[in-house]
Amino acid sequence: MCCCSWYLLCGTNLFSLMWLVSGLFNSGTY
Numbered sequence: 001m002c003c004c005s006w007y008l009l010c011g012t013n014l015f016s017l018m019w020l021v022s023g024l025f026n027s028g029t030y
Helices: 002-029
Strands: none
Touching: none
16 A cells, blocks of 8 residues: 555656646746
């Protein structure tokens, strides 16, 4: 269970990082 929740947390962190980077690139184009 601990491993699973950590994996989920890692996945959300990666998704958040990608979203943040995507937002930065969008800001750069504008």
